[in-house]
Amino acid sequence: MLGDISEGVIISMERFFNPQSVAVIGASNSPFNLGASICAIIKHLDFKAGVYAINRKGEAVQGCPGYRSILDVPETVDLAVIITPAGAVPQIIRECGEKGIRRIIIESAGFSEEGESGRILQEEVNGIVRQYGIRYLGPNCLGVMDMHSRFCCFFGIIPGMYDAAFDRPGTVSYVIQSGGIGALIMDSFRSDVVAVNKMVSIGNKEDIDESDMLDFFCNDNTEVIGMYLESVKDGRKFLETAKRVTKPILVYKVGRTGEGAKAAMSHTAGMANNDLIFDHACRQAGIIRVNSIAELHSLPKIFTAMPILKGRRIAVFTNSGAFGGIAADLLVEAGLEMARLSAETQERLRKTGKLYNAANPIDLGPAISMQTFLDVFEILLSSGEVDGLMPVPNVWQHVVIEAIMELVKMCHHFGKPAAIYIPNAVERIVEIRKEYMIPVFESPEEAVRALQVSYAHYRYSLKKQKRLQRV
Amino acid sequence: MLGDISEGVIISMERFFNPQSVAVIGASNSPFNLGASICAIIKHLDFKAGVYAINRKGEAVQGCPGYRSILDVPETVDLAVIITPAGAVPQIIRECGEKGIRRIIIESAGFSEEGESGRILQEEVNGIVRQYGIRYLGPNCLGVMDMHSRFCCFFGIIPGMYDAAFDRPGTVSYVIQSGGIGALIMDSFRSDVVAVNKMVSIGNKEDIDESDMLDFFCNDNTEVIGMYLESVKDGRKFLETAKRVTKPILVYKVGRTGEGAKAAMSHTAGMANNDLIFDHACRQAGIIRVNSIAELHSLPKIFTAMPILKGRRIAVFTNSGAFGGIAADLLVEAGLEMARLSAETQERLRKTGKLYNAANPIDLGPAISMQTFLDVFEILLSSGEVDGLMPVPNVWQHVVIEAIMELVKMCHHFGKPAAIYIPNAVERIVEIRKEYMIPVFESPEEAVRALQVSYAHYRYSLKKQKRLQRV
Numbered sequence: 001m002l003g004d005i006s007e008g009v010i011i012s013m014e015r016f017f018n019p020q021s022v023a024v025i026g027a028s029n030s031p032f033n034l035g036a037s038i039c040a041i042i043k044h045l046d047f048k049a050g051v052y053a054i055n056r057k058g059e060a061v062q063g064c065p066g067y068r069s070i071l072d073v074p075e076t077v078d079l080a081v082i083i084t085p086a087g088a089v090p091q092i093i094r095e096c097g098e099k100g101i102r103r104i105i106i107e108s109a110g111f112s113e114e115g116e117s118g119r120i121l122q123e124e125v126n127g128i129v130r131q132y133g134i135r136y137l138g139p140n141c142l143g144v145m146d147m148h149s150r151f152c153c154f155f156g157i158i159p160g161m162y163d164a165a166f167d168r169p170g171t172v173s174y175v176i177q178s179g180g181i182g183a184l185i186m187d188s189f190r191s192d193v194v195a196v197n198k199m200v201s202i203g204n205k206e207d208i209d210e211s212d213m214l215d216f217f218c219n220d221n222t223e224v225i226g227m228y229l230e231s232v233k234d235g236r237k238f239l240e241t242a243k244r245v246t247k248p249i250l251v252y253k254v255g256r257t258g259e260g261a262k263a264a265m266s267h268t269a270g271m272a273n274n275d276l277i278f279d280h281a282c283r284q285a286g287i288i289r290v291n292s293i294a295e296l297h298s299l300p301k302i303f304t305a306m307p308i309l310k311g312r313r314i315a316v317f318t319n320s321g322a323f324g325g326i327a328a329d330l331l332v333e334a335g336l337e338m339a340r341l342s343a344e345t346q347e348r349l350r351k352t353g354k355l356y357n358a359a360n361p362i363d364l365g366p367a368i369s370m371q372t373f374l375d376v377f378e379i380l381l382s383s384g385e386v387d388g389l390m391p392v393p394n395v396w397q398h399v400v401i402e403a404i405m406e407l408v409k410m411c412h413h414f415g416k417p418a419a420i421y422i423p424n425a426v427e428r429i430v431e432i433r434k435e436y437m438i439p440v441f442e443s444p445e446e447a448v449r450a451l452q453v454s455y456a457h458y459r460y461s462l463k464k465q466k467r468l469q470r471v
Numbered sequence: 472m473l474g475d476i477s478e479g480v481i482i483s484m485e486r487f488f489n490p491q492s493v494a495v496i497g498a499s500n501s502p503f504n505l506g507a508s509i510c511a512i513i514k515h516l517d518f519k520a521g522v523y524a525i526n527r528k529g530e531a532v533q534g535c536p537g538y539r540s541i542l543d544v545p546e547t548v549d550l551a552v553i554i555t556p557a558g559a560v561p562q563i564i565r566e567c568g569e570k571g572i573r574r575i576i577i578e579s580a581g582f583s584e585e586g587e588s589g590r591i592l593q594e595e596v597n598g599i600v601r602q603y604g605i606r607y608l609g610p611n612c613l614g615v616m617d618m619h620s621r622f623c624c625f626f627g628i629i630p631g632m633y634d635a636a637f638d639r640p641g642t643v644s645y646v647i648q649s650g651g652i653g654a655l656i657m658d659s660f661r662s663d664v665v666a667v668n669k670m671v672s673i674g675n676k677e678d679i680d681e682s683d684m685l686d687f688f689c690n691d692n693t694e695v696i697g698m699y700l701e702s703v704k705d706g707r708k709f710l711e712t713a714k715r716v717t718k719p720i721l722v723y724k725v726g727r728t729g730e731g732a733k734a735a736m737s738h739t740a741g742m743a744n745n746d747l748i749f750d751h752a753c754r755q756a757g758i759i760r761v762n763s764i765a766e767l768h769s770l771p772k773i774f775t776a777m778p779i780l781k782g783r784r785i786a787v788f789t790n791s792g793a794f795g796g797i798a799a800d801l802l803v804e805a806g807l808e809m810a811r812l813s814a815e816t817q818e819r820l821r822k823t824g825k826l827y828n829a830a831n832p833i834d835l836g837p838a839i840s841m842q843t844f845l846d847v848f849e850i851l852l853s854s855g856e857v858d859g860l861m862p863v864p865n866v867w868q869h870v871v872i873e874a875i876m877e878l879v880k881m882c883h884h885f886g887k888p889a890a891i892y893i894p895n896a897v898e899r900i901v902e903i904r905k906e907y908m909i910p911v912f913e914s915p916e917e918a919v920r921a922l923q924v925s926y927a928h929y930r931y932s933l934k935k936q937k938r939l940q941r942v
Binding site: 156177178179180181183184187188190191228230254255256257258259260261262263264266267291292293294318320321322323324325326327328329331332333338357359361363366394423424425426427428430442443444445 | 627648649650651652654655658659661662699701725726727728729730731732733734735737738762763764765789791792793794795796797799800802803804809828830832834837865894895896897898899901913914915916
């Protein structure tokens with residue numbers, strides 16, 4: 001434990017994501033060397049700062065000048081990335097301390113997650129970093145990725161694999177405790193309207209933990225924070241930090257059952273936390289607990305691409321009759337309401353074209369013109385009877401896509417969100433979303449869930465604002 | 472109500488899906504004529520029987536000979552498909568009766584779903600069919616689709632749209648109350664290992680209802696029955712029929728909430744059923760109630776591509792550590808168990824290669840050879856400690872796909888299922904499933920759900936067998 005995070009530490013944290021120079025300790029030209037893959041990805045991304053490879057032979061790796069020891073590097077080193085066998089780590093950290101390095105990422109595994117001998121090694125590391133005032137990420141982690149600064153020290157990434165992500169930096173930042181989950185999230189964003197800002201893999205989080213990262217993302221250019229946690233290191237700290245964060249926080253936590261907690265423990269050495277307490281804490285601190293890994297990447301777009309939902313009353317419209325009933329069931333089950341449309345509003349809707357049904361859920365019927373779409377959007381969004389929309393338009397003609405693009409603009413104009421679902425096979429949905437960059441969800445359940453979390457965040461924000469005003 | 476279904480009616484039902492000759496009443500060459508689209512799709516599929524178009528001018532439509540009245544058709548007509556304005560339907564049915572037709576599909580809308588005047592028209596129809604001993608589907612429906620006989624009388628289908636489905640007939644049959652849902656299911660099967668057998672749209676189901684169809688699919692070449700229902704016409708009949716069916720029945724029902732029921736009522740004129748009673752009845756009758764439309768098409772493959780799950784004990788293995796904990800949580804939450812592997816089994820597993828963790832969930836580590844995969848499969852499938860598998864292999868090399876293909880064979884050999892999830896973006900999963908025709912699910916939740924329904928069906932089957940033995 002290295003004491004509470006301070007203003008000074010927040011400032012220095014930025015340089016984990018955008019260091020002025022980096023040493024990759026353990027990078028060599030041996031076959032399958034993981035450090036070499038870090039040098040390769042840093043070079044591939046054309047990262048602007050100096051990168052040095054430290055290995056026994058002092059050889060250059062992937063175009064990065066090589067040295068036998070960090071102490072031999074002629075320049076100042078801002079960040080050290082360590083990827084050596086665990087046993088070598090304490091001595092390396094000592095040398096880093098001597099070199100004046102205060103930021104380290106320990107990617108090596110073989111610490112507390114591997115039992116008693118690992119725990120002893122961890123204690124040794126803790127003693128050394130305390131001595132030098134070093135802050136570190138890990139061990140047993142992948143480090144960081146920043147699409148804006150174009151810095152990445154994840155090992156095992158094939159150069160080119162995430163080019164699309166680095167070429168389209170976004171605003172969603174992630175704290176993860178698994179490379180597999182990170183890869184899945186990165187992959188899934190390829191076909192979405194929102195993109196990744198930063199990703200940090202905290203591993204065993206012996207020093208910098210999820211709460212520190214939450215605090216950091218609270219103050220940078222992040223819009224939505226996603227977390228995959230296998231444990232919570234310090235429940236009270238997490239709770240107190242989250243209470244201060246007004247950005248949406250989405251958390252998936254493993255270990256809801258004893259079996260899950262046991263599996264997580266062998267993966268990243270966390271403690272089995274009481275899940276009921278965690279759940280209660282989330283509600284207290286305004287954290288949205290998500291129900292699947294998929295929600296970590298599918299839900300952020302309701303925050304980044306749409307205004308927030310400020311009330312429960314949703315108007316559903318579709319040109320595929322069954323989805324009216326399906327949406328109504330799901331919305332009510334999610335604690336939202338079907339907006340009651342007055343006789344006047346229904347009359348105005350009826351005048352827009354050949355609607356099958358002007359009561360909510362509105363059945364647009366199969367043949368609908370662009371003008372009818374626009375009129376329906378305007379009537380509903382401008383109505384004091386409606387807080388948000390759930391459109392379920394079957395994309396059978398190009399005009400439907402054009403209408404959805406207009407709808408997105410109108411949502412911003414009227415300050416009300418639409419959670420759009422297209423009732424097509426998921427392949428087709430993903431294809432359309434990618435091609436036209438429109439925020440569509442992959443199932444009616446996902447769209448309703450998006451409205452639910454948007455409204456939950458709105459209510460959390462009100463509470464947090466009140467609390468902050470009191471202070 | 473036309474009395475209970477009898478053996479004779481079951482036999483004749485087959486000819487709704489494979490008629491010896493068809494008349495499409497209301498098919499003409501007017502622009503946007505829906506009947507013409509039925510003639511077009513029948514002709515496009517090269518259906519082997521005679522098809523006649525009936526319209527005011529007596530003109531041929533899409534190559535189908537035309538007549539002014541069904542009474543003018545010189546041949547016997549096996550099935551009449553009616554797609555005229557509702558008001559004309561009673562007289563047409565009378566003529567069909569005179570012509571000796573006993574099977575009709577009324578696709579026209581404008582009956583009970585549109586209020587009092589529609590209900591009066593419906594009464595008139597009921598009187599006439601009773602008089603002639605006619606059985607009919609609809610009104611307000613799309614009729615039938617049979618991938619084996621290559622017959623389809625859905626209106627509005629663009630020729631070519633479902634060619635892939637007709638060229639690859641399968642074993643999953645559907646009863647639907649919405650064309651939109653039908654289209655979504657057909658679309659989704661494009662990229663799955665299992666395919667559609669028959670689909671029937673029952674609309675307002677004034678005569679032939681969901682129970683009759685259940686009974687029919689119980690005795691044909693169907694392996695799994697899927698239903699999308701907006702109401703249940705006769706709860707007791709449905710319950711009694713379902714009790715006799717030993718094939719898996721998956722049902723999605725709208726109207727779980729008052730709002731959903733109201734919306735469904737305006738769509739297909741059903742009665743708002745008490746959802747709690749329905750839920751109880753499903754458990755009584757061994758019906759699997761699914762949680763989303765997606766489950767209607769995603770779950771059947773656990774029945775068609777895998778042996779049934781005969782116990783709760785699941786072994787999880789992955790090369791992406793986090794998914795061990797995620798799967799463990801989900802399995803326990805679904806009422807299944809993490810198999811306890813004995814010291815001997817763990818020792819055997821350890822000997823197969825460089826495993827990270829040989830306890831369940833098994834962490835294969837990143838680098839794994841084909842032989843290690845095969846050894847792990849054999850050890851787990853042959854073990855008396857394991858009833859089923861949940862593999863979560865990241866497909867990072869082609870060997871993983873080859874291993875999955877071998878696993879499918881071995882599952883059949885050992886009579887135990889594997890619900891496979893690939894932790895990649897959904898685009899990639901769908902691509903792999905399509906290319907290699909391997910039964911992979913799209914999320915860990917879906918894979919666990921598949922195991923859950925497989926085991927639920929196993930337990931239902933045992934109960935049903937006992938009941939049948941008692942009778």
